[in-house]
Amino acid sequence: MKTDxxxxxxxxxxxxxxxxxxxxxxxxxxSLQGEYGCSANTVRDVLLRLTKVGLVExxxxxxxxxxxxxxxxxxxxxRFRSMLEQEGVTLSMKLGGISWxxxxxxxxxxxxxxxxxxxxxxxxxxxxDNMKLWTNAEWSFHDTLISRCGxxxxxxxxxxxxxxxxxxxxxxxxxxxxxxFSAIIHEHQAILDAALSRDVTACRAxxxxxxxxxxxxxxxxxxxx
Amino acid sequence: MKTDxxxxxxxxxxxxxxxxxxxxxxxxxxSLQGEYGCSANTVRDVLLRLTKVGLVExxxxxxxxxxxxxxxxxxxxxRFRSMLEQEGVTLSMKLGGISWxxxxxxxxxxxxxxxxxxxxxxxxxxxxDNMKLWTNAEWSFHDTLISRCGxxxxxxxxxxxxxxxxxxxxxxxxxxxxxxFSAIIHEHQAILDAALSRDVTACRAxxxxxxxxxxxxxxxxxxxx
DNA sequence: ATTCTGGAAAATTTCAAAATTTTTCCCTAT
DNA sequence: ATAGGGAAAAATTTTGAAATTTTCCAGAAT
Numbered sequence: 001m002k003t004d005x006x007x008x009x010x011x012x013x014x015x016x017x018x019x020x021x022x023x024x025x026x027x028x029x030x031s032l033q034g035e036y037g038c039s040a041n042t043v044r045d046v047l048l049r050l051t052k053v054g055l056v057e058x059x060x061x062x063x064x065x066x067x068x069x070x071x072x073x074x075x076x077x078x079r080f081r082s083m084l085e086q087e088g089v090t091l092s093m094k095l096g097g098i099s100w101x102x103x104x105x106x107x108x109x110x111x112x113x114x115x116x117x118x119x120x121x122x123x124x125x126x127x128x129d130n131m132k133l134w135t136n137a138e139w140s141f142h143d144t145l146i147s148r149c150g151x152x153x154x155x156x157x158x159x160x161x162x163x164x165x166x167x168x169x170x171x172x173x174x175x176x177x178x179x180x181f182s183a184i185i186h187e188h189q190a191i192l193d194a195a196l197s198r199d200v201t202a203c204r205a206x207x208x209x210x211x212x213x214x215x216x217x218x219x220x221x222x223x224x225x
Numbered sequence: 226m227k228t229d230x231x232x233x234x235x236x237x238x239x240x241x242x243x244x245x246x247x248x249x250x251x252x253x254x255x256s257l258q259g260e261y262g263c264s265a266n267t268v269r270d271v272l273l274r275l276t277k278v279g280l281v282e283x284x285x286x287x288x289x290x291x292x293x294x295x296x297x298x299x300x301x302x303x304r305f306r307s308m309l310e311q312e313g314v315t316l317s318m319k320l321g322g323i324s325w326x327x328x329x330x331x332x333x334x335x336x337x338x339x340x341x342x343x344x345x346x347x348x349x350x351x352x353x354d355n356m357k358l359w360t361n362a363e364w365s366f367h368d369t370l371i372s373r374c375g376x377x378x379x380x381x382x383x384x385x386x387x388x389x390x391x392x393x394x395x396x397x398x399x400x401x402x403x404x405x406f407s408a409i410i411h412e413h414q415a416i417l418d419a420a421l422s423r424d425v426t427a428c429r430a431x432x433x434x435x436x437x438x439x440x441x442x443x444x445x446x447x448x449x450x
Numbered sequence: 451a452t453t454c455t456g457g458a459a460a461a462t463t464t465c466a467a468a469a470t471t472t473t474t475c476c477c478t479a480t
Numbered sequence: 481a482t483a484g485g486g487a488a489a490a491a492t493t494t495t496g497a498a499a500t501t502t503t504c505c506a507g508a509a510t
Contacts, residue, residue, distance in 0.1 A: 005463080006285065028491070039465045041266075044492085048273040049283075058274075060231065061471060063492060080378040087308055153305040157382060230493080253461070264495045269462085286501060288462060 008036050009046045016055045017163060019171045021066035027056065028063065054164045067164065069171040075215040077165045082211045084158045086204045088146025089191075093198045096148035101196055107144040108192045111137040112185060119181040131176070135166070141188065145195060169214065184210065233261050234271045241280040242388060244396045246291035252281065253288065279389045292389065294396040300440040302390045307436045309383045311429045313371025314416075318423045321373035326421055332369040333417045336362040340406045340413070347403035356401070360391070366413065370420060394439065409435070 012032075015021060029043040036043065047064045050056040057065045067073075092100060114134050118125045125131060139162065146158055187210040194203035237257075240246060254268040261268065272289045275281040282290045292298075317325060339359050343350045350356060364387065371383055399405075412435040419428035 026491095030491070040492095041466085041494095042464060045273070045463080048270070049276075051274075052277045061492065076376050076378050080376055080382075083312055083379075087312075151301050151305055153301050153386070154308075157305075161378070251461095255461070265462095266464095266496085267494060270493080286462065 005038075005042055005046055008038065008042065009049060011036075012046060012050060013053075013055060016050065016066060017167050017170065019167075019173075023066065023069040023171055024057075025066045026063060027065060053160045055167060067167055069168050071216060074168045074172065077161060077168050078211050078214040081158070081161045081165050082208055084154060084161060085142065085146060085207050085211075088149040088151075088154055088158060089195060089203055089207065090200050091150060091154075092146055092148035093195060093200060093203065095150055100144075100148045103147070104141075104144050104192065104195060107137070107141040108188060111141045111188060115181045115185045115188070118176075119178055119185065121178075125176050125178075125181070145191070165214075230263075230267055230271055233263065233267065234274060236261075237271060237275060238278075238280060241275065241291060242392050242395065244392075244398075248291065248294040248396055249282075250291045251288060252290060278385045280392060292392055294393050296441060299393045299397065302386060302393050303436050303439040306383070306386045306390050307433055309379060309386060310367065310371060310432050310436075313374040313376075313379055313383060314420060314428055314432065315425050316375060316379075317371055317373035318420060318425060318428065320375055325369075325373045328372070329366075329369050329417065329420060332362070332366040333413060336366045336413060337410060340410045343401075343406040344403055344410065347406075350401050350403075350406070370416070390439075408438075 021027065027047055029040040029047065032043045033040045047056055048058065051058045051064075055067055057067055096104075111134075114130075114137055118130070118134065125134070142162065143155075143159070146155060149155065187206065190206040191203060191210060194206050246252065252272055254265040254272065257268045258265045272281055273283065276283045276289075280292055282292055321329075336359075339355075339362055343355070343359065350359070367387065368380075368384070371380060374380065412431065415431040416428060416435060419431050
Protein backbone atom coordinates (compact mmCIF):
# COMPACT_ATOMS: atom_id res chain seq x y z
CA MET A 1 0.00 0.00 0.00
CA LYS A 2 1.16 3.52 -0.65
CA THR A 3 0.17 6.39 1.57
CA ASP A 4 0.81 9.98 0.72
CA UNK A 5 2.63 11.43 3.65
CA UNK A 6 3.06 14.88 2.10
CA UNK A 7 -0.74 15.04 2.02
CA UNK A 8 -0.94 13.97 5.64
CA UNK A 9 1.65 16.56 6.55
CA UNK A 10 -0.24 19.26 4.70
CA UNK A 11 -3.58 18.30 6.20
CA UNK A 12 -2.28 18.16 9.74
CA UNK A 13 -0.44 21.43 9.31
CA UNK A 14 -3.59 23.00 8.01
CA UNK A 15 -5.65 21.72 10.91
CA UNK A 16 -3.03 22.88 13.37
CA UNK A 17 -3.00 26.38 11.89
CA UNK A 18 -6.78 26.57 11.93
CA UNK A 19 -7.39 25.59 15.51
CA UNK A 20 -8.97 22.30 14.58
CA UNK A 21 -7.17 20.93 17.60
CA UNK A 22 -7.58 22.48 21.01
CA UNK A 23 -4.66 24.18 22.72
CA UNK A 24 -2.32 21.54 24.04
CA UNK A 25 -4.58 18.77 22.78
CA UNK A 26 -2.95 15.41 22.66
CA UNK A 27 -2.08 14.17 19.18
CA UNK A 28 -2.12 10.40 19.31
CA UNK A 29 -0.74 8.62 16.26
CA UNK A 30 -2.89 5.59 16.97
CA SER A 31 -6.04 7.72 16.85
CA LEU A 32 -5.14 9.83 13.85
CA GLN A 33 -4.12 6.78 11.90
CA GLY A 34 -7.73 5.95 11.14
CA GLU A 35 -8.33 9.39 9.73
CA TYR A 36 -5.68 8.88 7.08
CA GLY A 37 -5.73 5.16 6.47
CA CYS A 38 -2.07 4.72 7.26
CA SER A 39 -0.07 3.18 10.02
CA ALA A 40 0.54 4.87 13.33
CA ASN A 41 4.22 5.16 12.56
CA THR A 42 3.58 7.24 9.50
CA VAL A 43 1.61 9.69 11.59
CA ARG A 44 4.39 9.71 14.16
CA ASP A 45 6.84 10.52 11.41
CA VAL A 46 4.76 13.44 10.19
CA LEU A 47 4.25 14.75 13.70
CA LEU A 48 7.98 14.65 14.30
CA ARG A 49 8.48 16.79 11.22
CA LEU A 50 5.80 19.24 12.30
CA THR A 51 7.75 19.62 15.48
CA LYS A 52 10.50 21.30 13.53
CA VAL A 53 8.29 24.19 12.50
CA GLY A 54 7.00 24.68 16.03
CA LEU A 55 3.40 23.75 15.42
CA VAL A 56 3.60 20.58 17.49
CA GLU A 57 5.06 20.03 20.92
CA UNK A 58 6.95 16.79 21.54
CA UNK A 59 8.27 15.23 24.71
CA UNK A 60 10.09 11.95 24.99
CA UNK A 61 7.95 9.04 26.14
CA UNK A 62 5.08 11.43 26.41
CA UNK A 63 3.97 11.93 22.87
CA UNK A 64 2.76 14.89 20.90
CA UNK A 65 0.52 17.84 21.62
CA UNK A 66 -0.86 20.69 19.61
CA UNK A 67 0.99 23.83 20.64
CA UNK A 68 -0.44 25.46 23.74
CA UNK A 69 -2.01 28.84 23.36
CA UNK A 70 -1.93 31.45 26.07
CA UNK A 71 -1.51 35.19 26.43
CA UNK A 72 2.14 34.65 27.36
CA UNK A 73 2.78 32.48 24.36
CA UNK A 74 1.00 34.92 22.09
CA UNK A 75 3.08 37.77 23.46
CA UNK A 76 6.25 35.87 22.96
CA UNK A 77 5.50 34.83 19.40
CA UNK A 78 4.36 38.30 18.45
CA ARG A 79 7.32 40.12 19.90
CA PHE A 80 9.77 37.68 18.42
CA ARG A 81 8.10 37.97 15.05
CA SER A 82 8.22 41.74 15.28
CA MET A 83 11.91 41.67 16.07
CA LEU A 84 12.78 39.37 13.18
CA GLU A 85 10.65 41.31 10.73
CA GLN A 86 12.17 44.61 11.73
CA GLU A 87 15.70 43.31 11.40
CA GLY A 88 14.87 41.62 8.13
CA VAL A 89 13.23 44.60 6.53
CA THR A 90 16.00 46.89 7.67
CA LEU A 91 18.49 44.74 5.82
CA SER A 92 16.22 44.45 2.80
CA MET A 93 15.97 48.21 2.63
CA LYS A 94 19.73 48.37 2.59
CA LEU A 95 20.35 45.54 0.13
CA GLY A 96 17.21 45.43 -1.97
CA GLY A 97 17.06 47.18 -5.30
CA ILE A 98 14.50 47.91 -7.94
CA SER A 99 13.41 44.32 -8.26
CA TRP A 100 12.65 44.18 -4.57
CA UNK A 101 10.55 47.31 -4.77
CA UNK A 102 8.66 45.82 -7.69
CA UNK A 103 7.96 42.57 -5.91
CA UNK A 104 6.97 44.34 -2.74
CA UNK A 105 4.60 46.65 -4.54
CA UNK A 106 3.04 43.73 -6.37
CA UNK A 107 2.59 41.71 -3.18
CA UNK A 108 1.04 44.68 -1.45
CA UNK A 109 -1.29 45.30 -4.33
CA UNK A 110 -2.67 41.78 -4.22
CA UNK A 111 -3.07 42.05 -0.48
CA UNK A 112 -4.71 45.44 -0.34
CA UNK A 113 -7.12 44.50 -3.10
CA UNK A 114 -8.42 41.60 -1.05
CA UNK A 115 -8.56 43.64 2.11
CA UNK A 116 -10.55 46.38 0.41
CA UNK A 117 -13.07 43.84 -0.81
CA UNK A 118 -13.34 42.31 2.65
CA UNK A 119 -13.82 45.74 4.13
CA UNK A 120 -16.68 46.54 1.73
CA UNK A 121 -18.58 43.36 2.48
CA UNK A 122 -17.53 41.53 5.59
CA UNK A 123 -19.32 38.37 4.51
CA UNK A 124 -16.57 37.59 2.06
CA UNK A 125 -14.22 36.82 4.92
CA UNK A 126 -16.55 34.08 6.11
CA UNK A 127 -15.74 32.03 3.06
CA UNK A 128 -12.78 29.76 3.88
CA ASP A 129 -11.51 29.94 0.32
CA ASN A 130 -11.39 33.71 0.49
CA MET A 131 -9.65 33.60 3.82
CA LYS A 132 -7.07 31.27 2.35
CA LEU A 133 -6.47 33.79 -0.41
CA TRP A 134 -5.95 36.53 2.15
CA THR A 135 -3.73 34.36 4.32
CA ASN A 136 -1.49 33.61 1.37
CA ALA A 137 -1.38 37.24 0.32
CA GLU A 138 -0.55 38.40 3.81
CA TRP A 139 2.24 35.88 4.10
CA SER A 140 3.57 36.81 0.71
CA PHE A 141 3.71 40.50 1.59
CA HIS A 142 5.53 39.98 4.86
CA ASP A 143 7.87 37.42 3.35
CA THR A 144 8.73 39.77 0.52
CA LEU A 145 9.48 42.47 3.05
CA ILE A 146 12.40 40.50 4.42
CA SER A 147 13.25 38.68 1.21
CA ARG A 148 16.41 40.69 0.56
CA CYS A 149 17.82 40.42 4.06
CA GLY A 150 20.55 38.15 2.77
CA UNK A 151 20.16 35.68 5.59
CA UNK A 152 18.53 32.32 4.84
CA UNK A 153 18.43 31.50 8.53
CA UNK A 154 16.58 34.67 9.40
CA UNK A 155 14.11 33.98 6.64
CA UNK A 156 13.53 30.37 7.60
CA UNK A 157 13.14 31.25 11.24
CA UNK A 158 10.71 34.01 10.35
CA UNK A 159 8.62 31.56 8.35
CA UNK A 160 8.27 29.24 11.31
CA UNK A 161 7.50 32.06 13.69
CA UNK A 162 4.94 33.48 11.30
CA UNK A 163 3.21 30.11 11.23
CA UNK A 164 3.15 29.92 14.99
CA UNK A 165 1.85 33.46 15.15
CA UNK A 166 -1.06 32.54 12.93
CA UNK A 167 -1.67 29.43 15.00
CA UNK A 168 -1.98 31.56 18.12
CA UNK A 169 -4.18 34.17 16.44
CA UNK A 170 -6.65 31.73 15.00
CA UNK A 171 -6.87 29.90 18.30
CA UNK A 172 -7.97 32.99 20.16
CA UNK A 173 -10.75 33.59 17.65
CA UNK A 174 -10.29 37.34 17.59
CA UNK A 175 -12.62 37.73 14.65
CA UNK A 176 -11.70 38.88 11.20
CA UNK A 177 -14.56 41.30 10.86
CA UNK A 178 -14.95 44.33 8.67
CA UNK A 179 -13.33 46.61 11.23
CA UNK A 180 -10.29 44.40 11.39
CA PHE A 181 -9.60 44.80 7.72
CA SER A 182 -10.19 48.51 7.67
CA ALA A 183 -7.59 48.80 10.40
CA ILE A 184 -4.86 46.72 8.85
CA ILE A 185 -5.24 48.22 5.39
CA HIS A 186 -3.63 51.37 6.69
CA GLU A 187 -1.03 49.49 8.64
CA HIS A 188 0.12 47.53 5.62
CA GLN A 189 0.15 50.72 3.59
CA ALA A 190 2.30 52.44 6.20
CA ILE A 191 4.79 49.57 6.15
CA LEU A 192 4.97 49.68 2.36
CA ASP A 193 5.45 53.42 2.20
CA ALA A 194 8.20 53.42 4.80
CA ALA A 195 9.95 50.49 3.14
CA LEU A 196 9.90 52.07 -0.30
CA SER A 197 11.17 55.38 1.01
CA ARG A 198 13.92 53.52 2.91
CA ASP A 199 12.95 55.12 6.17
CA VAL A 200 14.24 52.57 8.64
CA THR A 201 12.87 54.19 11.76
CA ALA A 202 9.41 54.68 10.28
CA CYS A 203 9.34 51.15 8.96
CA ARG A 204 10.27 49.65 12.29
CA ALA A 205 7.59 51.72 13.93
CA UNK A 206 5.01 50.71 11.33
CA UNK A 207 5.74 47.03 11.87
CA UNK A 208 5.48 47.49 15.59
CA UNK A 209 2.18 49.29 15.18
CA UNK A 210 0.90 46.52 12.97
CA UNK A 211 1.61 43.85 15.53
CA UNK A 212 1.10 45.58 18.84
CA UNK A 213 -2.60 44.75 19.01
CA UNK A 214 -1.50 41.16 19.59
CA UNK A 215 0.46 41.60 22.72
CA UNK A 216 -0.41 43.10 26.02
CA UNK A 217 2.97 43.28 27.63
CA UNK A 218 4.56 46.67 27.87
CA UNK A 219 8.07 45.91 26.76
CA UNK A 220 8.67 45.21 23.10
CA UNK A 221 11.28 42.70 22.04
CA UNK A 222 12.85 45.16 19.68
CA UNK A 223 14.70 46.90 22.43
CA UNK A 224 15.18 50.58 22.03
CA UNK A 225 18.82 51.56 21.96
CA MET B 226 15.29 -5.59 23.62
CA LYS B 227 15.44 -2.06 24.90
CA THR B 228 17.66 0.54 23.29
CA ASP B 229 18.48 3.85 24.84
CA UNK B 230 17.50 6.42 22.29
CA UNK B 231 18.46 9.40 24.47
CA UNK B 232 21.97 8.00 24.42
CA UNK B 233 21.86 7.61 20.66
CA UNK B 234 20.59 11.16 20.34
CA UNK B 235 23.36 12.46 22.58
CA UNK B 236 26.05 10.51 20.79
CA UNK B 237 24.95 11.58 17.34
CA UNK B 238 24.58 15.17 18.45
CA UNK B 239 28.06 15.05 19.89
CA UNK B 240 29.52 13.60 16.73
CA UNK B 241 27.71 16.17 14.62
CA UNK B 242 29.03 19.04 16.73
CA UNK B 243 32.55 17.68 16.58
CA UNK B 244 32.86 17.21 12.85
CA UNK B 245 32.91 13.45 13.11
CA UNK B 246 30.85 13.51 9.96
CA UNK B 247 31.99 15.36 6.90
CA UNK B 248 30.07 18.40 5.61
CA UNK B 249 26.92 17.20 3.93
CA UNK B 250 27.82 13.60 4.57
CA UNK B 251 24.95 11.22 4.14
CA UNK B 252 23.51 9.82 7.35
CA UNK B 253 22.01 6.45 6.54
CA UNK B 254 19.91 4.87 9.26
CA UNK B 255 20.68 1.41 7.92
CA SER B 256 24.40 2.01 8.31
CA LEU B 257 24.29 3.73 11.68
CA GLN B 258 22.06 1.05 13.06
CA GLY B 259 25.01 -1.32 13.52
CA GLU B 260 26.90 1.27 15.52
CA TYR B 261 24.17 1.40 18.13
CA GLY B 262 22.67 -2.05 18.03
CA CYS B 263 19.18 -0.83 17.32
CA SER B 264 16.84 -0.90 14.38
CA ALA B 265 17.11 1.49 11.48
CA ASN B 266 13.85 3.14 12.37
CA THR B 267 15.12 4.14 15.78
CA VAL B 268 18.02 5.93 14.13
CA ARG B 269 15.60 7.55 11.73
CA ASP B 270 13.56 8.76 14.66
CA VAL B 271 16.62 10.29 16.32
CA LEU B 272 17.76 11.91 13.08
CA LEU B 273 14.34 13.46 12.62
CA ARG B 274 14.63 14.99 16.08
CA LEU B 275 18.12 16.30 15.37
CA THR B 276 16.61 18.02 12.37
CA LYS B 277 14.71 20.28 14.73
CA VAL B 278 17.87 21.78 16.19
CA GLY B 279 19.38 22.33 12.76
CA LEU B 280 22.28 19.92 13.05
CA VAL B 281 20.86 17.57 10.44
CA GLU B 282 19.44 18.30 7.02
CA UNK B 283 16.43 16.28 5.87
CA UNK B 284 14.71 16.01 2.54
CA UNK B 285 11.72 13.88 1.71
CA UNK B 286 12.54 10.63 -0.03
CA UNK B 287 16.15 11.64 0.02
CA UNK B 288 17.24 10.97 3.56
CA UNK B 289 19.46 12.76 6.00
CA UNK B 290 22.74 14.61 5.74
CA UNK B 291 25.07 16.24 8.18
CA UNK B 292 24.71 19.97 7.83
CA UNK B 293 26.78 21.43 5.02
CA UNK B 294 29.58 23.77 5.95
CA UNK B 295 30.66 26.63 3.77
CA UNK B 296 31.81 30.22 4.13
CA UNK B 297 28.30 31.39 3.25
CA UNK B 298 26.71 29.15 5.84
CA UNK B 299 29.24 30.19 8.44
CA UNK B 300 28.55 33.84 7.69
CA UNK B 301 24.86 33.33 7.97
CA UNK B 302 24.98 31.44 11.24
CA UNK B 303 27.39 33.91 12.76
CA ARG B 304 25.49 37.01 11.79
CA PHE B 305 22.20 35.55 12.89
CA ARG B 306 23.71 34.51 16.19
CA SER B 307 25.14 37.99 16.64
CA MET B 308 21.78 39.57 16.01
CA LEU B 309 19.94 37.33 18.46
CA GLU B 310 22.57 37.75 21.13
CA GLN B 311 22.58 41.53 20.82
CA GLU B 312 18.81 41.72 21.04
CA GLY B 313 18.74 39.28 23.92
CA VAL B 314 21.40 40.99 25.98
CA THR B 315 19.83 44.39 25.38
CA LEU B 316 16.61 43.11 26.89
CA SER B 317 18.46 41.38 29.71
CA MET B 318 20.20 44.63 30.56
CA LYS B 319 16.84 46.29 30.79
CA LEU B 320 15.03 43.56 32.69
CA GLY B 321 17.76 41.79 34.63
CA GLY B 322 18.48 42.69 38.23
CA ILE B 323 21.00 41.84 40.85
CA SER B 324 20.53 38.12 40.45
CA TRP B 325 21.33 38.36 36.76
CA UNK B 326 24.51 40.27 37.46
CA UNK B 327 25.50 37.64 39.98
CA UNK B 328 24.89 34.76 37.59
CA UNK B 329 26.65 36.51 34.78
CA UNK B 330 29.67 37.31 36.89
CA UNK B 331 29.83 33.72 38.09
CA UNK B 332 29.55 32.32 34.57
CA UNK B 333 32.24 34.65 33.35
CA UNK B 334 34.50 33.75 36.21
CA UNK B 335 34.32 30.05 35.41
CA UNK B 336 34.95 30.80 31.76
CA UNK B 337 37.84 33.20 32.17
CA UNK B 338 39.54 30.89 34.62
CA UNK B 339 39.64 28.13 32.03
CA UNK B 340 40.73 30.48 29.30
CA UNK B 341 43.58 31.81 31.38
CA UNK B 342 44.78 28.28 32.03
CA UNK B 343 44.56 27.44 28.34
CA UNK B 344 46.45 30.59 27.50
CA UNK B 345 49.26 29.70 29.89
CA UNK B 346 49.77 26.23 28.51
CA UNK B 347 48.21 25.58 25.14
CA UNK B 348 48.49 21.82 25.58
CA UNK B 349 45.57 21.81 27.95
CA UNK B 350 43.24 22.59 25.08
CA UNK B 351 44.28 19.40 23.34
CA UNK B 352 42.60 17.33 25.99
CA UNK B 353 39.01 16.66 24.88
CA ASP B 354 37.79 16.70 28.47
CA ASN B 355 39.20 20.15 28.98
CA MET B 356 37.69 21.37 25.75
CA LYS B 357 34.35 20.04 26.88
CA LEU B 358 34.71 22.04 30.08
CA TRP B 359 35.44 25.16 28.06
CA THR B 360 32.62 24.52 25.61
CA ASN B 361 30.14 24.22 28.46
CA ALA B 362 31.48 27.32 30.17
CA GLU B 363 31.34 29.34 26.98
CA TRP B 364 27.78 28.28 26.35
CA SER B 365 26.82 29.03 29.90
CA PHE B 366 28.23 32.55 29.70
CA HIS B 367 26.48 33.42 26.48
CA ASP B 368 23.24 31.80 27.57
CA THR B 369 23.31 33.74 30.82
CA LEU B 370 23.82 36.93 28.85
CA ILE B 371 20.41 36.60 27.27
CA SER B 372 18.76 34.72 30.12
CA ARG B 373 16.68 37.68 31.24
CA CYS B 374 15.40 38.67 27.83
CA GLY B 375 11.93 37.50 28.77
CA UNK B 376 11.41 35.62 25.54
CA UNK B 377 11.50 31.81 25.61
CA UNK B 378 11.41 31.72 21.82
CA UNK B 379 14.41 33.97 21.47
CA UNK B 380 16.30 31.85 23.96
CA UNK B 381 15.39 28.55 22.33
CA UNK B 382 16.26 29.85 18.91
CA UNK B 383 19.54 31.16 20.19
CA UNK B 384 20.38 27.76 21.62
CA UNK B 385 19.87 26.09 18.27
CA UNK B 386 21.82 28.72 16.42
CA UNK B 387 24.64 28.54 18.94
CA UNK B 388 24.84 24.79 18.33
CA UNK B 389 24.97 25.29 14.58
CA UNK B 390 27.60 27.96 15.03
CA UNK B 391 29.79 25.56 16.95
CA UNK B 392 29.17 22.90 14.30
CA UNK B 393 30.45 25.24 11.61
CA UNK B 394 33.42 26.38 13.66
CA UNK B 395 34.65 22.93 14.53
CA UNK B 396 34.24 21.82 10.93
CA UNK B 397 36.57 24.49 9.62
CA UNK B 398 39.26 23.41 12.08
CA UNK B 399 40.33 26.94 12.89
CA UNK B 400 42.50 25.79 15.75
CA UNK B 401 42.01 26.57 19.39
CA UNK B 402 45.60 27.50 20.04
CA UNK B 403 47.09 29.68 22.73
CA UNK B 404 46.65 32.82 20.70
CA UNK B 405 42.97 32.12 20.24
CA PHE B 406 42.34 32.09 23.96
CA SER B 407 44.41 35.16 24.66
CA ALA B 408 42.24 36.98 22.12
CA ILE B 409 38.84 35.96 23.37
CA ILE B 410 39.67 36.50 27.02
CA HIS B 411 39.54 40.22 26.38
CA GLU B 412 36.47 39.96 24.23
CA HIS B 413 34.51 38.13 26.88
CA GLN B 414 35.71 40.62 29.44
CA ALA B 415 34.53 43.51 27.29
CA ILE B 416 31.11 41.95 26.92
CA LEU B 417 30.84 41.40 30.65
CA ASP B 418 31.91 44.93 31.51
CA ALA B 419 29.50 46.53 29.06
CA ALA B 420 26.64 44.32 30.23
CA LEU B 421 27.20 45.06 33.90
CA SER B 422 27.43 48.79 33.25
CA ARG B 423 24.24 48.60 31.17
CA ASP B 424 25.90 50.22 28.22
CA VAL B 425 23.78 48.90 25.35
CA THR B 426 25.81 50.37 22.54
CA ALA B 427 29.12 49.16 23.95
CA CYS B 428 27.70 45.71 24.61
CA ARG B 429 26.36 45.35 21.09
CA ALA B 430 29.72 46.40 19.75
CA UNK B 431 31.56 44.00 22.02
CA UNK B 432 29.42 41.10 20.86
CA UNK B 433 29.99 42.07 17.27
CA UNK B 434 33.73 42.27 17.88
CA UNK B 435 33.67 38.87 19.52
CA UNK B 436 32.04 37.23 16.52
CA UNK B 437 33.35 39.17 13.58
CA UNK B 438 36.39 36.94 13.12
CA UNK B 439 33.95 34.30 11.94
CA UNK B 440 32.45 36.07 9.01
CA UNK B 441 34.01 37.62 6.01
CA UNK B 442 31.08 39.48 4.57
CA UNK B 443 31.01 43.20 5.01
CA UNK B 444 27.43 43.74 6.11
CA UNK B 445 26.48 42.70 9.59
CA UNK B 446 23.03 41.32 10.27
CA UNK B 447 22.52 43.75 13.09
CA UNK B 448 21.64 46.56 10.78
CA UNK B 449 22.72 49.99 11.84
CA UNK B 450 19.79 52.38 12.13
C1' DA C 451 31.07 10.77 -28.08
C1' DT C 452 26.70 11.74 -26.03
C1' DT C 453 22.18 10.81 -24.75
C1' DC C 454 18.57 7.65 -23.70
C1' DT C 455 16.67 3.39 -21.69
C1' DG C 456 15.89 -0.50 -18.75
C1' DG C 457 16.48 -2.81 -14.86
C1' DA C 458 19.25 -4.16 -10.89
C1' DA C 459 20.94 -2.38 -6.51
C1' DA C 460 20.60 0.68 -2.78
C1' DA C 461 18.12 3.66 0.09
C1' DT C 462 13.91 5.41 2.02
C1' DT C 463 9.27 4.92 3.66
C1' DT C 464 5.60 2.29 5.53
C1' DC C 465 3.55 -1.34 7.97
C1' DA C 466 1.78 -4.22 11.83
C1' DA C 467 3.08 -6.33 15.85
C1' DA C 468 6.00 -6.80 20.02
C1' DA C 469 8.29 -4.57 23.87
C1' DT C 470 8.46 -0.88 26.99
C1' DT C 471 6.83 2.87 29.55
C1' DT C 472 3.34 5.84 31.36
C1' DT C 473 -1.21 6.54 33.03
C1' DT C 474 -5.39 5.20 35.22
C1' DC C 475 -8.02 3.47 38.66
C1' DC C 476 -9.37 0.41 42.12
C1' DC C 477 -8.14 -1.69 46.38
C1' DT C 478 -5.99 -1.61 50.83
C1' DA C 479 -3.85 0.32 54.95
C1' DT C 480 -3.38 4.14 57.93
C1' DA D 481 -11.39 10.15 54.33
C1' DT D 482 -6.89 10.00 52.46
C1' DA D 483 -2.66 8.44 50.97
C1' DG D 484 -0.09 4.51 49.02
C1' DG D 485 0.40 0.25 46.14
C1' DG D 486 -0.09 -2.23 42.30
C1' DA D 487 -2.23 -4.39 38.54
C1' DA D 488 -4.81 -3.42 34.27
C1' DA D 489 -5.27 -0.34 30.44
C1' DA D 490 -3.57 2.93 27.34
C1' DA D 491 0.01 5.08 24.97
C1' DT D 492 4.63 5.32 23.24
C1' DT D 493 8.77 3.33 21.35
C1' DT D 494 11.13 -0.19 18.91
C1' DT D 495 11.51 -3.86 15.80
C1' DG D 496 12.15 -6.46 11.42
C1' DA D 497 10.42 -6.94 7.16
C1' DA D 498 7.68 -5.51 3.05
C1' DA D 499 6.63 -1.89 -0.23
C1' DT D 500 8.07 2.06 -2.64
C1' DT D 501 11.16 5.23 -4.55
C1' DT D 502 15.56 6.82 -5.95
C1' DT D 503 20.14 5.99 -7.62
C1' DC D 504 23.34 3.81 -10.44
C1' DC D 505 25.20 1.56 -14.38
C1' DA D 506 25.58 -1.04 -18.49
C1' DG D 507 24.03 -1.36 -23.11
C1' DA D 508 21.52 0.59 -27.08
C1' DA D 509 20.40 4.29 -30.04
C1' DT D 510 21.32 8.81 -32.03
